[in-house]
């Protein structure tokens with residue numbers, strides 16, 4: 539089941555929507571290039587018990 543969440547890019551300030559997958563683990567770290575400004579962001583996605591995603595983002 540796909541779910542979308544969003545984060546604010548620290549480089550350009552745009553809100554970025556991404557598809558998150560809770561079945562891939564309750565904490566997921568990965569680097570994704572911002573689709574707006576193309577700078578890399580280090581994302582940490584955490585799921586709570588209800589499967590709600592929260593995202594921490596740092597410039598990579």
Ligand SMILES: [Zn+2]
Nearest residue numbers: 547550572575
């Ligand atoms: Zn950006």
